[in-house]
Amino acid sequence: MRQVKTLGLLGTGVIGGGWAARALHFGIDVIAADVKPEMEAWIRGAVQNAEGALSRLTFAPLPPKGKLSFTTDLLAMARQADFIQENIPEQLELKQRVLADVSRVAPADVIIASSTSGLMPSDLQKSMVAAERFLVAHPFNPVYLLPLVELVGGSRTTQATIEAAGRFFTYIGMHALHVRKEIPGHLTDRLQEALWREILHLVNDGIATTGELDESIIYGPGLRWAGMGTNLIYHLAGGEPGMRHMLKQFGPCLKWPWTKLEAPELTEGLIDKMVEGTQAQAAGRSIRELERLRDDYLVDIQQVLRKYNIGAGATLRAVEERLYNAAAESAATNADAPLRLVETEVRPEWVDYNGHMTDSRYLQVFGDATDALFRRVGIDDAYRKSGRAMYTVETHVSHLAEAKVLEGLYVSTQLLSVDDKRVHLFHRLRRTRDDVIVATCEQIYLHVNAEAGKASPLDAQVHSRLDAVRAAHAHLPAPEQKGRYVGMPRA
Ligand SMILES: NC(=O)c1ccc[n+]([C@@H]2O[C@H](COP(=O)([O-])OP(=O)(O)OC[C@H]3O[C@@H](n4cnc5c(N)ncnc54)[C@H](O)[C@@H]3O)[C@@H](O)[C@H]2O)c1
Secondary structure, three states: OOOOOEEEEEOOOHHHHHHHHHHHHOOOEEEEEOOOOOHHHHHHHHHHHHHHHHHHHOOOOOOOOOOEEEEOOHHHHHHHOOEEEEOOOOOHHHHHHHHHHHHHHOOOOOEEEEOOOOOOHHHHOOOOOOHHHEEEEEEOOOOOOOOEEEEEOOOOOOHHHHHHHHHHHHHOOOEEEEEOOOOOOOOHHHHHHHHHHHHHHHHHOOOOOHHHHHHHHHOOHHHHHHHHHHHHHHHHHOOOOOHHHHHHHHHHHHHOOOOOOOOOOOOHHHHHHHHHHHHHHHOOOOHHHHHHHHHHHHHHHHHHHHHHOOHHHHHHHHHHHHHHHHHHHHHHOOOOOOEEEEEEEOOHHHEOOOOEEOHHHHHHHHHHHHHHHHHHOOOOHHHHHOOEEEEEEEEEEEEOOOOEOOOEEEEEEEEEEEOOOEEEEEEEEEEOOOOOEEEEEEEEEEEEEOOOOEEOOOOHHHHHHHHHHHHHHOOOOOOOOOOOOOOOOOO
């Protein structure tokens, strides 16, 4: 399968817009195709709306954003895309027809995936050309923030297609869950629907309002689910004997039963109760407002999970690792200039009351550059797990110009000296638009054996890689701010 540089989207509604935002963010170009020309303005708006939360998801060095184009010519899109994701309405015959048309035009090594929430891949691929490159790739709204994508093959899908699709989705920061047998509703929608069915019964029977039922999740199980899911959490609920005891204690309730399998009739009365209930919960807030709130907490939850390296946080860490490695590799191609290790912009939450980037963010950005350099020479998670780390012993920041909100910035790093325990660095933070130096930062790092709490010699390979960078930088002039002390008169 080919390398994916351009993603083609068929249908650019809620889900198509989410795919576009995610792919563009990770540097993939997007050709969005929809039968309705007015969807161009809509998808551009959707991508812009996603930007705020997406830009806070990670500080890892992202590639330049992809480019978005729009067309109403589905087949023109299919001729140019390296991967096609279909997101048109959930109607079997419509999807079958459009997928077959597109498959006649898209080269045979282009994967075609469907976002269908519940249709079976074997049905969808029936009339397709080269049907072995088709699969279901079912995402979750908002696609740009939720990493889960369920991959389901049909009877004609090859394992190679599933694997190649999995690699692409991982590249754009997702968790690809292979659903090994096709069933209507895949896995997650089966679970979600079971819960929703009970909600509809409880509302229909006048037992609880939509608000009370949401409370029953958000103050309890919902908090547990994000980190451990249902089964592992139930294992803990069984005490020392775990799941076995849990099944013994609560298994009989399944037979009483506590729950109802058949869905209730969707009467006008039930629909009214559901709509009125959720309107009361929204309390006058628009969908856009609620989306912003949802996106903000989804970002923060993922950052908390990242700390524990579980669930969506582990996915975030994995994509960050890839981004840091990619940045370190690209910096390596121009080793005799200061290494350009971090590209960023002044995010809205980084500015202080003067409208300028606040002090702590300078340290964060310089710290990111140091991290990127250290990764490049082999001081990464695995190295730290071996009980060795670099500790900061001295930092001197000089502020030289202003950095305002949304200003593009980059850090270049010069390695001044290295011995068997110490590394001496000099960073320059520049504005992307005019290369003006906004701040400099001189730092000394000490290599430490964390367990012993003592300085210790660098690993020999790491030392020699650092020495190679120092040698490549030896011809660079000494930075003007090097060795300055606070209050020192300027030359
Ligand atoms: N909304 C969700 O939460 C969600 C979640 C996961 C998966 N999905 C699945 O994603 C798919 C799209 O759902 P959505 O919510 O984005 O729908 P939507 O109604 O928001 O968007 C569908 C888009 O398809 C376009 N379209 C219709 N016919 C077309 C055609 N022949 N060619 C090209 N474009 C065409 C429409 O103009 C519209 O812009 C469905 O299969 C749905 O099951 C939805």
